[in-house]
Amino acid sequence: MKQYLDLCSHILENGTVKEDRTGTGTISVFGYQMRYDLQKGFPLMTTKKTALRLIASELVWFLKGDTSLRTLINDRNPIWDEWGFERWVNSDEYNGPDMTDFGRRSLRDEEFERTYKEEMANYKKRIVEDDEFAAKYGDLGPIYGKQWRSWSSGEGVVDQIKQLIDGIKRNPDSRRHIVTAWNPSEVNDMALPPCHALFQFYVADGKLSCQLYQRSADVFLGVPFNIASYALLVHLIAHxxxxxxxxxxxxxxxxxxxxxxxxxxxxxxxxxxxKLPTLKLNTEGKSIFDLTYEDISVEGYDPYPKIKAPIAV
Structure with a gap:
């Protein structure tokens, strides 16, 4: 994963300090590209432990066209918890303790952190147990899964993933193997506008490659997940x-x-x-649309310990 570490060094050496939507502040560069040869191993971060189970669970969720937080909670996947919770505590119906700026406040105030964890636990419990509440405050809006599998157009609904697969099979040399999650007409209804916004596939010499354009990249927390997620997507579409x-x-x-x-x-x-691990897929007799995260694993993964960091919401 030298490519990733080179990115980190490049930002530290050349980045500009900027304000951002979350109020946390960043050091940032604009325009950077990395390339991973997937024949040389699966690019799961080795310089810190990274949870493939969470990555696989989220990708399976996208591929099924799901946007409900209940699915991820039942899969013990907290990746999207904060964005669903933010929608709830900012709603007119929420009347609990003040949760303004809960991400950063929980880091510096132990008493608030306990309150926040209690409120989050109550929120997740209601998502799982209360269908009406889950429908109203547990759906994250028309995010990735909706755009990938049921993009709304004037002529109906487009399943971009099935269209992609059909196109690769029928005309592998096409330059139109593209999926976009950035839908301008629905972006304001999403819990979080898509960061990984558009990807294109390319076939040469019997191999499938993919280029992702990511408009916004949280390099420490998000990018390691994005690298592994799209590498996994390449493996699944190739299969x-x-x-x-x-x-x-x-x-x-x-x-x-x-x-x-x-x-x-x-x-x-x-x-x-x-050394990079090897990806193992239990795909025998299965379409990628039938997989669960339990069908996806790696062998030979020996990372350094994980490094904790706060998420900016």
Missing amino acids: ECNLEVGDFIHTLGDAHIYLNHMEQVKEQLSRTPK
Whole structure:
């Protein structure tokens, strides 16, 4: 994962300090590209432990067209909890303790952190147990899964993933193997507008490659997940199309390190990357649309310990 560490160093050496939507502040560069040869191993971060189970669970959720937080909660996947919770505590119906700026406040105030955890636990419990509440405050809006599997157009609904697979099979040399999650007409209804906004597939010599354009990249927390998620997507689409895997090319727009992640990034840069693991898929007799996260695993993964850092909401 030297490519990733080079990105971190590049931002620290060349980045500009900027304000951001969350109020945390970042150091940022604009325009950066990394390339991963998927024949050389699965690019799951080795300089800190990264949870493939969460990555796989989220990707399966996207591929099924799901936008309900209940599914992820039942899968013990907290990736999207804060964005659903934010919608709830900012609603007119919420009458509990003040949760303004809960992400940063919970880091510096132990009493508030306890209150926040209680409110979050109550919120997640209601999502699981109360259908009406889940429908109103547990759906994250028309985010990735909705756009990938049921993009709304004037002529009906478009299943971009099935269209992609059909296109690769029928005309592998096409330059139109594109899926977009950025739907301008619905972006304001999303809990979080898509960061990984558009991707394109390319077939050459029996291998399938993918380039992702990511408009906004949280380099310490988000990008390691994005790399592994799209590498996994390449493997899954390649399986569906009877192709080998090629490269994953990761193109970043605003690539930033949050100012409260600086020490964590420096700790990671002090570590030497280890050998990449091997991806294992239980796909026998299954379409990628039938997989669960339990069908996805890696062998030979020996990372350094995880490094904790706050998420900016």
